[in-house]
Amino acid sequence: MFGGNPARAQEMGDGASLWIQEVFYTLQGEGPFAGDPAVFVRTAGCNIRCYWCDTDFESSTWRPALADLIAAIETHRPAHCDLIVLTGGEPFRQNIAPLVQQLLARGLRVQIETNGTLSIPLPVDDRLTIVCSPKTKQLHDAIVPRITAYKYVLAAGEVDPDDGLPMASTQKAGQRTRLFRPPSNTRVFVMPRDDGDAVANRAHQATAAGIAMRHGYRLCLQLHKLLDLP
Numbered sequence: 112m113f114g115g116n117p118a119r120a121q122e123m124g125d126g127a128s129l130w131i132q133e134v135f136y137t138l139q140g141e142g143p144f145a146g147d148p149a150v151f152v153r154t155a156g157c158n159i160r161c162y163w164c165d166t167d168f169e170s171s172t173w174r175p176a177l178a179d180l181i182a183a184i185e186t187h188r189p190a191h192c193d194l195i196v197l198t199g200g201e202p203f204r205q206n207i208a209p210l211v212q213q214l215l216a217r218g219l220r221v222q223i224e225t226n227g228t229l230s231i232p233l234p235v236d237d238r239l240t241i242v243c244s245p246k247t248k249q250l251h252d253a254i255v256p257r258i259t260a261y262k263y264v265l266a267a268g269e270v271d272p273d274d275g276l277p278m279a280s281t282q283k284a285g286q287r288t289r290l291f292r293p294p295s296n297t298r299v300f301v302m303p304r305d306d307g308d309a310v311a312n313r314a315h316q317a318t319a320a321g322i323a324m325r326h327g328y329r330l331c332l333q334l335h336k337l338l339d340l341p
């Protein structure tokens with residue numbers, strides 16, 4: 112599962128059906144809504160290939176029509192839960208705009224997890240939150256103004272001593288690359304990388320905590336992994 116995905120180009124269909132990995136109910140484990148009950152929609156496929164990616168998003172053959180996807184979301188969603196998280200894979204690899212519009216029209220909140228390299232036209236709505244976890248030097252110009260918060264995955268020994276943010280490629284192990292830096296007025300979360308190894312992970316956790324305290328970022332942990340939730 113770590114980083115084995117193919118890199119797939121953006122496929123801008125009409126959004127009437129989407130390739131979906133899974134729909135599941137859980138607690139948001141990361142970022143500004145961490146701890147909130149949420150229905151997750153994991154879209155399939157990604158346009159880049161982080162060698163440490165912790166997610167399977169290539170094993171599904173499910174391509175539901177929008178009405179069926181909405182029905183699946185509603186089947187998983189308790190009445191008290193109004194948060195839908197669109198993640199992946201890379202959600203912006205497909206045309207998720209109709210899905211977003213329909214979820215907002217149902218009075219739900221939508222949070223998108225993205226790598227920030229792609230963009231699609233989306234409604235402006237204060238119930239739509241876009242959280243970007245940068246993986247590259249540059250982001251798509253059109254998405255940067257829409258990003259509410261940045262969430263950097265940090266690893267010990269791979270950060271810039273000046274700002275504490277990543278100085279290492281996410282695509283090629285061992286390569287130095289200064290990842291995109293956030294505009295000054297945007298919230299920054301730092302999250303320790305999970306390498307599937309307790310000793311390495313402890314070092315990443317200590318790094319992320321120290322950087323949060325030194326630079327005033329907000330630490331987030333992958334709560335779901337601590338709680339054995341999906």
Ligand SMILES: C[S@@+](CC[C@H](N)C(=O)[O-])C[C@H]1O[C@@H](n2cnc3c(N)ncnc32)[C@H](O)[C@@H]1O
Nearest residue numbers: 163164165166199200201224225226244304305
């Ligand atoms: C699987 S990605 C999917 C959404 C989008 N492609 C992205 O990268 O933001 C969801 C989140 O998991 C994080 N992530 C992926 N692999 C990780 C790992 N090994 N350790 C910590 N976070 C990881 C990503 O940085 C991102 O914030």
Ligand SMILES: Nc1nc2[nH]cc(C(=O)O)c2c(=O)[nH]1
Nearest residue numbers: 137138139140141198335341
């Ligand atoms: N519980 C839970 N919270 C999450 N926040 C972001 C996730 C992701 O994979 O995008 C994720 C996830 O996979 N599970």
Ligand code: SF4
Nearest residue numbers: 157160161164200226
């Ligand atoms: S961009 Fe996100 S989904 Fe794609 S490989 Fe990287 S962490 Fe995984």
Ligand SMILES: [Mg+2]
Nearest residue numbers: 165166198341
């Ligand atoms: Mg995850």
